[in-house]
Amino acid sequence: MVDLGNGFGFDTHAVYNQPSAPTDYNLFESDSTIVNYLHGRGSGLDDLVGLGELLGKTQTIEAGRLANEHPPILRTHDRNGNRIDEVEFHPAWHSLMTLTIGEGVASYPDMADTRKDAHLKRAVGLYLVSQVEAGHGCPVSMTYAAVPTLRHSPELAEIWEPGFRSRNYDFGLKIPSSKAGLTCGMAMTEKQGGSDVRANTTTATLTASGTYRLLGHKWFCSAPMSDAFMTLAQSRNGLSCFLVPRVLEDGTLNGIRLQRLKDKVGNRSNASSEIELAGAVGHLVGEEGRGIKTILEMVGCCRLDSLIGAAAQMRQALVQALWFARRRSAFSSLLIEHDLMQNVLLDLILESEASSLMALRMAHATDQSGIDEGESDLRRIGIAISKFLVCKRAPTFVAEAMECLGGSGYVEESLTARLYREAPLNGIWEGAGNVNALDTLRAMHRQPSTVDALLSELSKSRGFINSYDGRLDELEARLVGLEVSEWNARQLVGRLGLLLQSHLMIENSMPELAAVFVESRLGESWGAPTIGCLPKIPESLRKGAIEAASLGL
Ligand SMILES: Cc1cc2nc3c(=O)[nH]c(=O)nc-3n(C[C@H](O)[C@H](O)[C@H](O)COP(=O)(O)OP(=O)(O)OC[C@H]3O[C@@H](n4cnc5c(N)ncnc54)[C@H](O)[C@@H]3O)c2cc1C
Incomplete structure (x- = not known):
């Protein structure tokens, strides 16, 4: 095997004093803060030792790199012109999703397990996998997080919760009930407002079947390849929360149109999209008008x-x-x-x-x-x-x-x-x-x-x-x-x-x-914990300074 560390290939100089990247180390065992905290609580550590070792291996670290070097591609149509609204990922992404979901990081714990530090251990799992590749943490986190919201409608939870909590990763456009595992996204942010979701204009209209039809858009919708989305929309009683599946039980695509993928600063492995909701079928979650x-x-x-x-x-x-x-x-x-x-x-x-x-x-x-x-x-x-x-x-x-x-x-x-x-x-x-x-x-x-x-x-x-x-x-x-x-x-x-x-x-x-x-x-002076911690400044001075700095902007 060629020893690149000895400057192979150069006859002008030797390569030295160039450290290789960290590899073959245990992400968990090398982190005394985490180990001691769990140890102090008497939590079992065996699973995490194994996960830490796996994550530190060269091929896992390489999967993290590949998933980002080969970002997802949007496929809106098939070769015959049919809409498919699908996202294509590099195999490295799928391998990371399989690993992380398999470790239970996407699975919201049972109430009984919370006495055994289930959220804590799951948090450590997320902390470890995110160090190798942060992007896939997004769909994993949303799937975990969807469950307590879903439980506001027990009849929906009965159908969807086992899939969201499954340790099987089952990618692709398939009927949800046929899948070994499901993922969930979240669709709140619209063009005119993200922090202030009360500004949402997407509407939800009740149909005779008891489901709703959603019409509008979302400006940011990450992981659009998810099997369902917790979605905010205005119904007759105000802003409400809906579970919107991507594929319906009759096998047809729901009315979610992927417009484009965001060209992001980072988080490149993960797909974040703009979507249109074109009469998409939604199931009300919780009380109507209490969506937030x-x-x-x-x-x-x-x-x-x-x-x-x-x-x-x-x-x-x-x-x-x-x-x-x-x-x-x-x-x-x-x-x-x-x-x-x-x-x-x-x-x-x-x-x-x-x-x-x-x-x-x-x-x-x-x-x-x-x-x-x-x-x-x-x-x-x-x-x-x-x-x-x-x-x-x-x-x-x-x-x-x-x-x-x-x-x-x-x-x-x-x-x-x-x-x-x-x-x-x-x-x-x-x-x-x-x-x-x-x-x-x-x-x-x-x-x-x-x-x-x-x-x-x-x-x-x-x-x-x-x-x-x-x-x-x-x-x-x-x-x-x-x-x-x-x-x-x-x-x-x-x-x-x-x-x-x-x-x-x-x-x-x-x-x-x-x-x-x-x-x-x-100590002596608190200092400023972050930017935006100025002392009180008279309003006239504040406004004058902001205006002066904004001249011509
Ligand atoms: C990569 C990426 C993925 C995302 N994925 C999703 C997703 O899957 N689903 C989804 O719904 N959203 C998603 N978002 C959207 C994200 O949650 C919003 O961008 C965020 O909530 C801010 O909303 P906004 O962009 O509309 O900004 P604005 O709400 O316009 O806020 C702009 C700035 O104003 C500040 N601000 C707002 N209100 C006040 C106030 N009252 N006082 C003082 N300052 C204020 C904010 O702190 C912010 O700094 C994603 C965003 C990114 C970047």
């Missing part, structure tokens, strides 16, 4: 997965940076031996650990939600806070990790390039940053018990580090009376996020490292 409330359960689960996905990106970017810095030399020493590089890497290690702990804690709260009201409240507010903070910080984190590889990090052959293009997405879909910050305020106002649950969680770490206690006092005082304006939402939610991360570090990390984390995030 019904679909919010799906959105909540997808938000948890965005948080997990962002933490996974950080972890994988860190793996790339550490691997490289341990093998690359500059100025006569390995990069990792340089003082300043250690400062950078250690900060990344702390940030990654705190973000992973947040994702784990929210997955654990999901397990407990059905049996413990406090945990349900913590989940409600905690996911909004955590998604906001971790998804906001992920792009900066990935850019910094990329820089650790120098120029080699900025070329497409490096996984850091793919991570970089993927990084902003979790902050945009399932509620962009402002929307999650405002959602946190909404939870505080409409459900004050969520504030109690958060404060009770944060109080568990009192008495260990003075600056933590001081910051907690400060925020507690601020939360009394809930006098928080929209202007300050990002600052407040960012700080709550930093406190939650600090608490989780105190609870789970090495005490010395937790102290460094707390000092650097909560």
Whole structure:
């Protein structure tokens, strides 16, 4: 076999000091944050050890690359001119879907299993597979998330739930009841409004058969090859949620027309489409006119997965940076031996650990939600806070990790390039940053018990580090009376996020490292958790400055 590492093929120079990419390592076992958290809960780890090993193999990492190098292709018609509205994928995509669905990552757990950390383990599964290939996490996540919404209509759940929870991946245009496994997408966003879905204009008209006919469009509909879509449309009683199958039980294609696939910055392996709903048959899910409330359960689960996905990106970017810095030399020493590089890497290690702990804690709260009201409240507010903070910080984190590889990090052959293009997405879909910050305020106002649950969680770490206690006092005082304006939402939610991360570090990390984390995030000055945390500025100055900067725009 040719040894490329010895500079095969060059007679002008030898190739050395060029580290290979990480391969043949166990993604699970090498991640002490995850291992220790599960170990501390007495959770069985065997399945995850096997998954971690499989994901670290060269061929699995290569499948992730191939699925992105060969993005999906839209096939609207067959050779005879019949509409087929199908998406064609590279075999690598199918192999990843088979693996991940087979591991149960798309399967919403049984209530009984939540006592055995089923959501938590499933979250770790998603965290691991996303590090190898993030795009296929989208249909996997939506299929998982669809189930609690579907359960609003038990008669529909009886038909569809076994397919959504199946561990079989069965791709293609087939009658749903004939398939060994089903996937589900979500269709809410329209051209005139995504965050504000009340602006939806797609209509749903009740027919004599009891089903509805949907007419309109969706501006973003990811995974359009799914077997069904949770879809919002206006019916006679207002915005309602519908399950819209892609193939009907008589074998005909439902009226969902794929217009085109989005040409995205990243997330290339995954198909995201624009669709028209041309009289598509839909089944009402939940109460008519209560569509937002019904679909919010799906959105909540997808938000948890965005948080997990962002933490996974950080972890994988860190793996790339550490691997490289341990093998690359500059100025006569390995990069990792340089003082300043250690400062950078250690900060990344702390940030990654705190973000992973947040994702784990929210997955654990999901397990407990059905049996413990406090945990349900913590989940409600905690996911909004955590998604906001971790998804906001992920792009900066990935850019910094990329820089650790120098120029080699900025070329497409490096996984850091793919991570970089993927990084902003979790902050945009399932509620962009402002929307999650405002959602946190909404939870505080409409459900004050969520504030109690958060404060009770944060109080568990009192008495260990003075600056933590001081910051907690400060925020507690601020939360009394809930006098928080929209202007300050990002600052407040960012700080709550930093406190939650600090608490989780105190609870789970090495005490010395937790102290460094707390000092650097909560110390002398809070600093700004993200952009958009300016102090109060008079309105005239605000408007004047924005106008001046927008001159001619
Ligand atoms: C790759 C990709 C795949 C997607 N897949 C799907 C899918 O499968 N199904 C689906 O339904 N959607 C999907 N989306 C759409 C996504 O959920 C929306 O883009 C997102 O919710 C934002 O909506 P919008 O694009 O209409 O932006 P807008 O709602 O116009 O928001 C623009 C900006 O304004 C901010 N903003 C909005 N309201 C306020 C406010 N009150 N105060 C302050 N700021 C505010 C937002 O935070 C955002 O930064 C996808 C998007 C992408 C990029």
